[in-house]
Amino acid sequence: MPKTAAVVLAAGKGTRMRSELPKVLHRVAGKYLVQHVLDAxxxxxxxxxxxxxxxxxxQVQRALGE
Structure with a gap:
């Protein structure tokens, strides 16, 4: 079976969310948005x-522990 890779774009500023946080670090159901993508x-x-x-x-690196 071939190995599959995914490139996740997590570079958005999130201006329309009216927050200082990068948009991927907003929480939904207790997890960061980017974590939902990585889990899926x-x-x-x-x-x-x-x-x-x-x-x-x-901030994203710290949140993901990498």
Whole structure:
């Protein structure tokens, strides 16, 4: 079976959310938005997940523990 990778774009500023947080760090159902995406990718069989960060990149790295 071929290995599948996913590129997750997590670089948005989130201006329309009227928050200082990067948009991927807003919580829904107790988890960061980006974590929902990463979990879904894992459930779909993705073995390599690449997260592209930009605005608030250090915050995103800390939140994901990487």
């Amino acid at each position: 990718a894992g459930e779909a069989g993705v073995v390599q997940k690449i997260v592209v960060i930009g605005h608030g990149g250090e």
